[in-house]
Amino acid sequence: MRLCLVLAVTLMSVLMAVVHGGDKKKLQIGIKKRVDNCPIKSRKGDVLNMHYTGKLEDGTEFDSSIPRNQPFTFTLGTGQVIKGWDQGLLGMCEGEKRKLVIPSELGYGDRGAPPKIPGGATLIFEVELLSIERRSDL
Numbered sequence: 001m002r003l004c005l006v007l008a009v010t011l012m013s014v015l016m017a018v019v020h021g022g023d024k025k026k027l028q029i030g031i032k033k034r035v036d037n038c039p040i041k042s043r044k045g046d047v048l049n050m051h052y053t054g055k056l057e058d059g060t061e062f063d064s065s066i067p068r069n070q071p072f073t074f075t076l077g078t079g080q081v082i083k084g085w086d087q088g089l090l091g092m093c094e095g096e097k098r099k100l101v102i103p104s105e106l107g108y109g110d111r112g113a114p115p116k117i118p119g120g121a122t123l124i125f126e127v128e129l130l131s132i133e134r135r136s137d138l
Contacts, residue, residue: 025103029088038093040132044077047133048089055124062116071130082107092129100125
């Protein structure tokens, strides 16, 4: 009897892990504007100058660099931004525009970023890469 109970609990644990593992959403990347001439593509370590608008799934805008007329500057792939950006902006060309749909696991997670971003929120960003500053390889 005890063995049956242990097997049943183990089976339930495995099934729960499989079910919850299947719930994870993936980063979605859509190209909104392509560029014809792309001499360099963004890569880890590049300093990117971006314009962006961030919205929740219901369309509520939570932030944008455009009204401030101040591009956002950061180093790609170093954890300065959410994981969805570090992954979703790789291989981008200057002048390119993308739409990123970022699941909460690659955004702000279950805690969110109160008060504007609730926990568990999927984030939607429209981004434009204005320029890439490439550090010389030493």
